[in-house]
Amino acid sequence: MKEIKYLKKSVKNLQPKFSHIYIEKRAYGYFLSDTILRKFSKSSIVDIKHYKDVFNRSGQDFQIQKKSMNLILAKKTPPFLYPITDMVQGHHMPGFFYTTPMLNCLYNCEYCFLQGMYSSGNIVIFVNQDDFQEEINLKLEQNKVSKKVVTVSISYNTDLLAMENLFPITKNWIKFASESKNLMIEIRTKSSNFKPIDTMDSNQNVLLSWTISPEEVSKAYEHLAPPLSQRISAVKSAMDKGWKVRLCFDPIMNIENWDKIYSEFFLYLFQKINNKKLYDITLGTFRMNKDYFNRINRRNPQSEIYYSEYVTEKNTVALPKNMRIFMMEKLKQELSKYIVPKKILVWD
Amino acid sequence: MQCILSALKSESQPFIEFYNLEKDRRFSFPVFRNKDLYLVGIGVGKKHIEKRVNDFIQKIGSSPIQFINVGLAGGKKSIHTIGDIFIVNKITDEASKKFYFPDILYKHSFQESGVTTVCKEITNGGADFSDLVDMEASEIFKVCSKLSSAHNLIFIKIVSDYMDKSLGSFDKNHYSTLMKLNLKEMDILIKNSNLSDNGNHDILNEYDEQWLVQTIKILRLTKTQSLLIEKYFKGKKIRDSSYIYPNILTNMPENKFERNQIFKKICEELTA
Numbered sequence: 001m002k003e004i005k006y007l008k009k010s011v012k013n014l015q016p017k018f019s020h021i022y023i024e025k026r027a028y029g030y031f032l033s034d035t036i037l038r039k040f041s042k043s044s045i046v047d048i049k050h051y052k053d054v055f056n057r058s059g060q061d062f063q064i065q066k067k068s069m070n071l072i073l074a075k076k077t078p079p080f081l082y083p084i085t086d087m088v089q090g091h092h093m094p095g096f097f098y099t100t101p102m103l104n105c106l107y108n109c110e111y112c113f114l115q116g117m118y119s120s121g122n123i124v125i126f127v128n129q130d131d132f133q134e135e136i137n138l139k140l141e142q143n144k145v146s147k148k149v150v151t152v153s154i155s156y157n158t159d160l161l162a163m164e165n166l167f168p169i170t171k172n173w174i175k176f177a178s179e180s181k182n183l184m185i186e187i188r189t190k191s192s193n194f195k196p197i198d199t200m201d202s203n204q205n206v207l208l209s210w211t212i213s214p215e216e217v218s219k220a221y222e223h224l225a226p227p228l229s230q231r232i233s234a235v236k237s238a239m240d241k242g243w244k245v246r247l248c249f250d251p252i253m254n255i256e257n258w259d260k261i262y263s264e265f266f267l268y269l270f271q272k273i274n275n276k277k278l279y280d281i282t283l284g285t286f287r288m289n290k291d292y293f294n295r296i297n298r299r300n301p302q303s304e305i306y307y308s309e310y311v312t313e314k315n316t317v318a319l320p321k322n323m324r325i326f327m328m329e330k331l332k333q334e335l336s337k338y339i340v341p342k343k344i345l346v347w348d
Numbered sequence: 349m350q351c352i353l354s355a356l357k358s359e360s361q362p363f364i365e366f367y368n369l370e371k372d373r374r375f376s377f378p379v380f381r382n383k384d385l386y387l388v389g390i391g392v393g394k395k396h397i398e399k400r401v402n403d404f405i406q407k408i409g410s411s412p413i414q415f416i417n418v419g420l421a422g423g424k425k426s427i428h429t430i431g432d433i434f435i436v437n438k439i440t441d442e443a444s445k446k447f448y449f450p451d452i453l454y455k456h457s458f459q460e461s462g463v464t465t466v467c468k469e470i471t472n473g474g475a476d477f478s479d480l481v482d483m484e485a486s487e488i489f490k491v492c493s494k495l496s497s498a499h500n501l502i503f504i505k506i507v508s509d510y511m512d513k514s515l516g517s518f519d520k521n522h523y524s525t526l527m528k529l530n531l532k533e534m535d536i537l538i539k540n541s542n543l544s545d546n547g548n549h550d551i552l553n554e555y556d557e558q559w560l561v562q563t564i565k566i567l568r569l570t571k572t573q574s575l576l577i578e579k580y581f582k583g584k585k586i587r588d589s590s591y592i593y594p595n596i597l598t599n600m601p602e603n604k605f606e607r608n609q610i611f612k613k614i615c616e617e618l619t620a
Contacts, residue, residue, distance in 0.1 A: 013455050013540040020437065020452060044460045046437050046449070054449050061451075061497040068453040302551065307583025309619070 014068040022046045022054045022122075023073040030127035033073050036167060040071070048072075055103070055120045062299065065121030066108045076100070076126035080135035084153060087113075087289070087316070089250075089282045089345035095143070095150045099132055101125070101169055102158040107190060110221040110303040111251050114157060116292025123158075125167055133176050140182055153186040161208075162191035171197060177205040188248070190222065192230035194237045202242035207279060209246040210235050214265035217253050221305070232272050244279040249335075250347070251286040252327060254308070254319055259327075263334050270338040281339060284347030285327055287318040324348060350542060351404070352387040353397075353417045353492075355484055358523040363387055363418070366531050374407055385538075393467070394487035401491050414500040415492040416538060420523055421463060421480040422470055423507035430510075433530045434480060435537075436503035438462035441486035448489040451499035454541040457533060463505055474511035481511060502541060504534055551582045559593035563614070566600055567607050577611070580618035594618060 021043045027033050037045070048054055051074035081097040090096060103124040104114055115121075126132070139150050154160065160170045170187060174197060177185045186207045212235070213221075215228045225231075239245050247269075252262065286305065288296075290312050297306050310317045318324060328346050335344055354360045360378065363369065369380035369387050377400050378389030388404050390397045405413070423432065437460045439448040452460065462479035465486035474481055485503055492501050506526050509518060552560065560581060564574045584591050594617045601607035 014453050015455055022449070044437060044452070046462075048438075048449075049447065053447055057449060057498060059493045059496070059498045061499055064453060064497070064499055065451065070451075300551065302586060304583045304586040307579045307586065 014064075017069045018043055018071050019068070020044045020046060020070040021073060022048045022051070022070065024048055024051055024075055026075045027073045027127045030075075032125065032127040032129065032167065032169070036071065036073060036125065039166065043071075050074075051124055055118070055122060055124055058119070060120050062115050062119065062121045063108075063302075069104075069106075070122045072122055072124045073127055074124055075128045076131065078135070080132045081139065081152065084156075085289075087287060087347070088153070088156075089284060089347045093151065095148050096153075097139075097150065098153040098156040099136075100157050101129055101132060101154060101173070102160060102163070102167070104157070105159045106162050107159060107225045108223040109190075109225065110223070110301075110305055111253070111286055111288075113288050113292045115301075116288065116294075116296040117157070123163075125169075129169065129172060133173075136176075136180070136183065140180060143182060147182055149182050149184055151184045151186060153188060155186075155188045159189050159191055161187060161189040161193055161197070164191075164193055164196040168196075171200065174200055174203060174206050178203040180205060186246070190225040190231065192226040192234040194234040198237065198241070202238075202244075204244065207244045207246055208238050209248055209282075211248040211250060212269070213249070213253075214261050216261055217255065220255075221253065221303075232269065236273055239274060239277045245277070246279050246282065248282045249331070250282050250284040252284065252331060253286055253305075254323070254327065259330055262331055266331075266334055266338060275338045278339060278343070280343040280345060281335060282345045282347070283328060283331060283335070285319050285324040287316050287347070290315050290317050293317040349384045349386070349408070349411075349413045350538065351413055351415050352385070352538075353390050353401070353415055353484075353488055354387065355390055355392045355419050356520075356523060357389070358520040359419055359527055360387055360389055362524055362527040362531055366535070375403065377403075379404060390484060390488070393483045394465075397484060397487045398491045401488075401495070405495060411495070412500065413496055414502070414541060415488065415496055416502045416504065416541075417485060417488045418504045418527070418534065419482060419484060419506075420508035420526065421482040421505035422474055422509055422511035423480055424474060424477070425510040425512070428480070428507045428510075430507050431526055431529060432459065432507045433533065434459050434461040434463075434505045434507075436461060436463045436480075436485060436505055438479075439485045439489055439503070440464045440479075441490075442466045444486075446486070448486060448493070449498065450489065450501045450503055451497070453499040454502070454537065456537045456540075458504070458537075461505070463503065470511040471513040472511070477511075480505050480507065500541075502537070504537070506530055551585050556581065556585065556593055563593075567610060568601070569607070569611060573611050577614060577618070580615055584618045 018040050021040055025047060051072045054072055081099050084096045084098050104118060136152060154173050164170045173185055177183055183205050184207055186209050188209045190211045210231060212231050218228055235245060311320050325348060328348050332344055352363055364380050367382050367385055369382045372379040372381045380387040388400060390400050435452060435456050435458045437452055442464050463485050464477050464481050466481055466483060470481055489501055508523055508526055560578060594614050596614055601610060
């Protein structure tokens with residue numbers, strides 16, 4: 001497996017994470033702002049007019065910023081809910097949305113679309129979380145008669161659970177979901193940080209979705225994310241406490257011996273966790289919005305992922321169709337040894 | 349490569365002496381150099397900055413480059429002391445009301461401050477300004493951000509006066525002394541932020557690039573083939589940095605079929 005040379009090359013003399021906090025004037029006075037400013041009392045505070053003045057600046061170096069991330073505290077204005085993208089399994093389901101309490105992630109996965117979506121490696125936290133939840137309440141109100149379930153992925157452009165110790169947002173959303181009817185929130189994560197929500201009662205309106213990869217893939221591509229063993233341990237804890245848990249084998253990477261590596265990984269994983277308790281599984285090969293992919297490519301990325309062979313279908317860069325269908329069929333078949341096929345959602 | 353930008357001779361001279369910089373006579377404006385470290389005199393105010401920086405880049409032609417603006421700034425008597433040194437984290441252009449934000453990613457031991465760039469000297473105490481005041485920073489950011497990333501634009505300001513004529517004026521020696529007093533600390537930051545130490549590197553080295561250019565030329569590859577071969581070569585080098593370019597004879601092909609066969613063979617090796 002390849003070495004991650006660009007990360008091993010130490011970038012000397014950089015500031016520690018969150019050495020600077022940029023804050024919109026209108027973001028002062030919120031609970032989250034106060035908590036964060038108290039927690040990072042030694043950081044330099046820079047007042048800004050609008051978060052985009054900093055976050056969307058031209059000439060930022062995404063990768064070097066990731067090594068010395070800063071925070072931007074802002075107040076989000078509508079819209080608060082977006083229809084889920086067609087990159088996500090089940091995107092055709094009615095009432096499936098995502099929302100953005102935070103932009104960007106602590107981790108730095110090589111395959112992640114965020115590096116193409118955003119020009120900045122810094123993290124934006126929207127401090128008016130109540131306004132997001134108010135919009136969801138309005139949506140639920142509209143569906144009151146039909147009682148249709150509204151599903152909202154709240155950690156699609158970030159990893160909220162990974163940062164829960166620093167920025168207490170997940171708990172607040174779980175509390176909100178537990179008090180709502182006909183709402184399901186999905187919390188995507190690669191974190192092993194289950195502890196902050198361990199004391200909460202599990203709730204059926206909350207789906208904890210762990211992205212989990214073979215050690216080979218994790219080591220090569222999922223920089224700063226916890227190792228497989230720790231993620232499995234968090235998954236087990238959540239399942240034991242009665243939480244709904246989804247496992248996301250996504251993206252499946254087309255690495256050498258992928259079939260053997262993933263088959264052995266599934267075998268190992270399902271020896272550790274109780275497959276009967278799983279809510280479902282998602283499966284998909286590497287893919288990315290064409291514009292994001294091209295933007296990453298223009299930055300001369302130090303990742304082999306961006307120098308491989310892909311096809312562009314509609315607006316998506318993906319593995320050639322025959323290849324990805326072959327991979328998905330093979331792995332779905334493999335997974336069917338452990339879980340009923342109807343619980344396996346595939347992006348193809 | 350690093351380039352110090354300063355307005356006054358009294359600001360430049362201490363650096364010229366400290367770093368043993370020698371005059372680069374290719375330029376009609378002050379440019380001094382010692383190896384990869386340059387100093388460019390940009391004059392007072394905004395008017396010469398764009399032309400001088402662009403002329404400098406055109407002749408030097410090297411990238412990436414880090415710009416370090418070192419200069420004096422007016423401070424507020426209530427909050428600053430003459431000689432205080434700051435790294436600038438926010439620049440406000442008084443005329444356009446635009447904001448600029450240098451990325452402060454390198455460790456430093458200074459205080460931080462915002463600076464407002466004005467067009468005319470302020471002599472009334474600067475009651476209208478909450479931070480430091482200078483006459484170049486916003487223009488430097490505007491011009492240099494087209495040439496370098498936001499973290500490679502560093503602004504160091506030393507408080508030289510209180511923008512109040514009634515408190516008297518200072519001579520050149522005063523300005524030079526303020527610079528000299530802070531030189532050692534500034535030197536640490538300049539060395540710490542040196543690009544060559546910070547992991548900036550290309551995937552293909554000089555020899556790889558040469559091989560690529562020659563191969564494309566000899567084989568008369570199409571644009572698409574050229575891009576593809578470059579892409580695969582970079583992927584290979586990331587997977588194996590010790591890899592040396594494909595050992596496949598690249599004689600001039602006699603026809604397109606032969607060219608495509610060689611191209612295919614090279615691609616197979618690069619993607620293996």
